[in-house]
Amino acid sequence: MILDWKIVAEKIYNELKNEILPLEKKPKLWAILIWNNSSSIRYIKQKQKWAEYIWVDFELLTFDENISQISLLEEINKLNIDENISWFIIQLPLPKHINEQEIINSINPEKDVDWFHPINQWKIVIWDETWLKPCTPAWVIELCKFYNIDLIWKNIVIIWRSNIVWKPLANMLINMQATLTICNSKTKNIDFYTKNADIIITAMWSPEFLTTEKINKDTVVIDVWFSVIDWKIYWDCDFENIIQNWNKITPVPGWVWALTVAMLMKNTLKAYKK
Amino acid sequence: MILDWKIVAEKIYNELKNEILPLEKKPKLWAILIWNNSSSIRYIKQKQKWAEYIWVDFELLTFDENISQISLLEEINKLNIDENISWFIIQLPLPKHINEQEIINSINPEKDVDWFHPINQWKIVIWDETWLKPCTPAWVIELCKFYNIDLIWKNIVIIWRSNIVWKPLANMLINMQATLTICNSKTKNIDFYTKNADIIITAMWSPEFLTTEKINKDTVVIDVWFSVIDWKIYWDCDFENIIQNWNKITPVPGWVWALTVAMLMKNTLKAYKK
Numbered sequence: 001m002i003l004d005w006k007i008v009a010e011k012i013y014n015e016l017k018n019e020i021l022p023l024e025k026k027p028k029l030w031a032i033l034i035w036n037n038s039s040s041i042r043y044i045k046q047k048q049k050w051a052e053y054i055w056v057d058f059e060l061l062t063f064d065e066n067i068s069q070i071s072l073l074e075e076i077n078k079l080n081i082d083e084n085i086s087w088f089i090i091q092l093p094l095p096k097h098i099n100e101q102e103i104i105n106s107i108n109p110e111k112d113v114d115w116f117h118p119i120n121q122w123k124i125v126i127w128d129e130t131w132l133k134p135c136t137p138a139w140v141i142e143l144c145k146f147y148n149i150d151l152i153w154k155n156i157v158i159i160w161r162s163n164i165v166w167k168p169l170a171n172m173l174i175n176m177q178a179t180l181t182i183c184n185s186k187t188k189n190i191d192f193y194t195k196n197a198d199i200i201i202t203a204m205w206s207p208e209f210l211t212t213e214k215i216n217k218d219t220v221v222i223d224v225w226f227s228v229i230d231w232k233i234y235w236d237c238d239f240e241n242i243i244q245n246w247n248k249i250t251p252v253p254g255w256v257w258a259l260t261v262a263m264l265m266k267n268t269l270k271a272y273k274k
Numbered sequence: 275m276i277l278d279w280k281i282v283a284e285k286i287y288n289e290l291k292n293e294i295l296p297l298e299k300k301p302k303l304w305a306i307l308i309w310n311n312s313s314s315i316r317y318i319k320q321k322q323k324w325a326e327y328i329w330v331d332f333e334l335l336t337f338d339e340n341i342s343q344i345s346l347l348e349e350i351n352k353l354n355i356d357e358n359i360s361w362f363i364i365q366l367p368l369p370k371h372i373n374e375q376e377i378i379n380s381i382n383p384e385k386d387v388d389w390f391h392p393i394n395q396w397k398i399v400i401w402d403e404t405w406l407k408p409c410t411p412a413w414v415i416e417l418c419k420f421y422n423i424d425l426i427w428k429n430i431v432i433i434w435r436s437n438i439v440w441k442p443l444a445n446m447l448i449n450m451q452a453t454l455t456i457c458n459s460k461t462k463n464i465d466f467y468t469k470n471a472d473i474i475i476t477a478m479w480s481p482e483f484l485t486t487e488k489i490n491k492d493t494v495v496i497d498v499w500f501s502v503i504d505w506k507i508y509w510d511c512d513f514e515n516i517i518q519n520w521n522k523i524t525p526v527p528g529w530v531w532a533l534t535v536a537m538l539m540k541n542t543l544k545a546y547k548k
Contacts, residue, residue, distance in 0.1 A: 118392055181467075182448050
């Protein structure tokens with residue numbers, strides 16, 4: 001069975017739209033874009049499109065890609081102290097000459113609707129529930145909720161390589177009382193863990209590494225990232241064979257941007273209502 | 275075999291002392307104590323004793339236990355901006371009327387030698403190595419290093435209940451490429467994980483829960499917390515039987531304060547040298 005994030009995203013956008021339409025003053029989202037690469041531009045256009053679809057005002061603030069670290073910090077500070085601006089996002093990645101972490105640290109945590117600031121991220125580690133949630137981990141949990149896949153008290157395995165998106169997710173799952181095993185490419189006996197898993201979340205960038213032999217028939221497989229080899233996209237799991245095996249699995253291929261952005265819009269409305 | 279933290283602590287204190295003795299200007303540590311409970315006082319006295327033993331100047335700043343949140347924030351701000359004060363610690367727990375997390379958040383992260391501030395803690399999550407390390411997780415890693423217990427690529431199990439000390443440790447172990455399973459009291463088949471573990475770190479507060487049947491003979495057991503029932507102290511592991519089984523195990527009973535404080539002094543010297 002396919003866990004179709006498109007259906008989940010559509011449901012969320014419609015719910016948000018129904019809630020926002022009757023509001024006299026619409027919520028507004030400010031976004032900083034450093035005009036540097038096509039993937040940032042494509043991503044920010046997605047955000048704009050979906051914001052406008054659900055009647056969220058979207059204001060894009062663009063800066064030249066040669067902007068210095070100091071000038072960018074000054075621009076962020078202006079937003080931080082401007083009482084008319086309630087929250088804003090900064091589209092990542094930033095140009096190479098910019099220290100990205102320092103920029104993230106400079107955002108006023110109370111205006112950080114992406115929930116990227118270390119103070120906000122650390123709240124995820126130490127608390128069961130936070131006010132807003134980082135968008136990528138949030139969609140994994142939302143997707144499971146939609147399909148009635150219980151996470152509490154389940155054996156969950158995360159297989160990761162180098163990106164950090166899974167880390168807040170890992171901490172959120174621990175707080176949900178999951179028994180969580182975090183495996184990596186050096187794990188001695190990975191089958192031991194994957195065969196015992198109720199749910200596997202993989203972000204290993206290892207083409208079709210997760211085969212039917214490594215899982216059992218009840219395992220839910222959530223494949224959050226992919227590799228590109230010779231212009232062809234590969235996922236971590238052997239989708240074609242696993243889907244025939246009746247496991248629940250996320251659709252491959254597929255871009256989950258729409259669902260990630262839906263989580264951002266959820267945060268925006270939550271922040272607006274506060 | 276007993277993993278004796280006393281030997282490790284002694285070694286570290288002697289190393290620090292040898293390094294500090296020849297220094298013309300000694301490192302100094304400032305500590306805030308809210309005069310409220312006997313365990314805080316006992317703990318801060320340990321810190322003072324060990325600081326003085328290794329020739330670190332120790333200055334205790336005490337405040338009345340009725341100090342208001344705002345006054346305490348003002349006092350911390352004075353330390354934050356005072357150029358003569360390089361770093362300081364705040365002895366926890368704080369009185370009940372004080373919002374502890376807000377106080378921790380108010381410390382200048384660059385003067386936070388306990389490494390408690392969310393910005394510092396989050397660095398542990400996203401980075402492999404941080405400049406300073408939080409003291410409790412640091413001693414677990416130091417103890418293993420002393421006894422040549424390799425953590426990298428090992429199967430490690432953490433069994434926790436409600437405290438948060440283990441969370442930075444979990445994140446540090448993940449960054450060390452351990453395959454880490456985090457179990458809790460609701461884990462469906464905990465033996466499955468403990469029997470496959472190279473190392474078990476337990477902070478469950480469940481008296482003698484971890485018996486010889488639940489582990490194998492090569493498993494290292496690190497028992498970091500205890501329960502008190504009818505004035506008697508119980509550890510999570512059945513120490514008497516496990517030790518006869520030739521497993522490597524932390525000494526029970528035993529207070530690891532001296533080793534935790536050794537880690538604080540290590541941070542202080544590191545900060546001083548910077």
